Amino acid sequence: MTIKSFKVNFKNKRVLHTGIKLLKAFLILFLFLGLGELIKYFIEIPIPGNILGMVLIFIALKLKLIKLEWVKPASDTLLNYLVLFFIPFGVGLMSYFDFINLYWVILCVAAGLSTLITLYVTALIQQKLEKHD
Amino acid sequence: MTELYKLPVFGIVITLIAFFSARTLRTKIKFVLFNPVLVAIALIILFLVVMDISFDDYNKGGKVLSFFLGPSIVALGVLFFEKYQLIKHNIYPFLLAVCCGGIISIFSVSLITVVMNAPDVIIKSIVPLSVTTPIAIEITKITQGIPSITAGVVIAVGIFGNAFGPGFLKLVGIKSETAMGTALGTAAHGIGTARALEVGHLSGAYSGLAMCVNGILTTLIAPYVVIWILG
Numbered sequence: 001m002t003i004k005s006f007k008v009n010f011k012n013k014r015v016l017h018t019g020i021k022l023l024k025a026f027l028i029l030f031l032f033l034g035l036g037e038l039i040k041y042f043i044e045i046p047i048p049g050n051i052l053g054m055v056l057i058f059i060a061l062k063l064k065l066i067k068l069e070w071v072k073p074a075s076d077t078l079l080n081y082l083v084l085f086f087i088p089f090g091v092g093l094m095s096y097f098d099f100i101n102l103y104w105v106i107l108c109v110a111a112g113l114s115t116l117i118t119l120y121v122t123a124l125i126q127q128k129l130e131k132h133d
Numbered sequence: 134m135t136e137l138y139k140l141p142v143f144g145i146v147i148t149l150i151a152f153f154s155a156r157t158l159r160t161k162i163k164f165v166l167f168n169p170v171l172v173a174i175a176l177i178i179l180f181l182v183v184m185d186i187s188f189d190d191y192n193k194g195g196k197v198l199s200f201f202l203g204p205s206i207v208a209l210g211v212l213f214f215e216k217y218q219l220i221k222h223n224i225y226p227f228l229l230a231v232c233c234g235g236i237i238s239i240f241s242v243s244l245i246t247v248v249m250n251a252p253d254v255i256i257k258s259i260v261p262l263s264v265t266t267p268i269a270i271e272i273t274k275i276t277q278g279i280p281s282i283t284a285g286v287v288i289a290v291g292i293f294g295n296a297f298g299p300g301f302l303k304l305v306g307i308k309s310e311t312a313m314g315t316a317l318g319t320a321a322h323g324i325g326t327a328r329a330l331e332v333g334h335l336s337g338a339y340s341g342l343a344m345c346v347n348g349i350l351t352t353l354i355a356p357y358v359v360i361w362i363l364g
Binding site: 047053055058062068072079084085087089090096107113119130 | 201213229282356
């Protein structure tokens with residue numbers, strides 16, 4: 001009886017611990033997001049605050065101001081569900097059916113051609129210049 | 134009760150149901166057109182049209198979900214830091230390749246749309262078509278295009294790159310797996326990266342990094358190219 005209750009208690013503690021870790025990780029991510037938005041607010045630069053946040057968190061990790069394991073739980077969670085978050089924008093296409101009906105040829109040609117050109121140029125340069133070891 | 138669909142929770146719940154069903158379908162059938170995003174979007178649109186529910190009502194919940202795009206972009210910076218160690222020794226060829234690819238992408242798509250006499254709003258909406266959807270949406274807000282058109286085209290490009298990218302690259306004589314990864318990440322963002330990961334672990338790392346770098350590059354350049362082209 002006492003052993004059983006101890007085990008339950010132990011398990012709860014671990015769950016709580018990972019929960020707090022995750023919360024802390026999200027807090028840090030939001031802190032950098034806020035920092036990015038703040039910079040964007042005070043300096044007139046045409047870069048979205050969240051992209052500034054992305055650059056800032058990379059620099060902070062690189063300079064060892066924050067540790068990877070502090071933020072990894074939150075970033076892994078978010079990236080795992082990344083596609084979920086932009087589904088609403090995709091659903092927004094339903095308001096533009098007429099528009100797409102009119103211009104689908106242009107959209108397909110432009111997207112298809114430029115994607116193939118980009119793939120080829122990027123791969124060619126990387127293949128020509130990269131070092132192998 | 135009849136007004137239930139006007140609550141934010143409605144949009145959230147149907148998006149979650151559609152997303153997780155689409156994800157399960159993908160694990161069962163590995164067919165490229167069964168891409169979870171594509172299937173989920175199609176399911177939701179179908180449902181809303183059949184039930185005669187407006188996008189604005191759906192989007193009350195949709196907005197809650199898209200709010201998380203902000204912190205997700207910050208999370209990309211963490212991903213970049215993790216993968217950066219793997220490619221350190223090849224960083225300059227890599228950066229050069231991604232920057233050239235990114236610039237070519239912006240200019241080729243602008244030129245093609247101008248040559249085909251497309252209306253301005255198309256150029257404004259599809260200029261960031263090769264970068265990851267959340268960043269592309271941010272860029273479209275700056276260029277004053279239509280974010281939904283951007284999302285649609287960007288997802289389509291990703292699926293196109295995922296399906297045909299490696300085959301096309303082999304056809305034109307690309308043998309290096311890492312070069313393939315860099316190209317997939319630059320041209321076809323996250324959905325292309327998913328394919329690069331199937332090619333190999335290192336290829337996937339290059340692809341993820343290329344996606345981040347091209348995202349920043351396109352943010353810096355695309356708005357100016359749009360202004361320059363449209364006068």
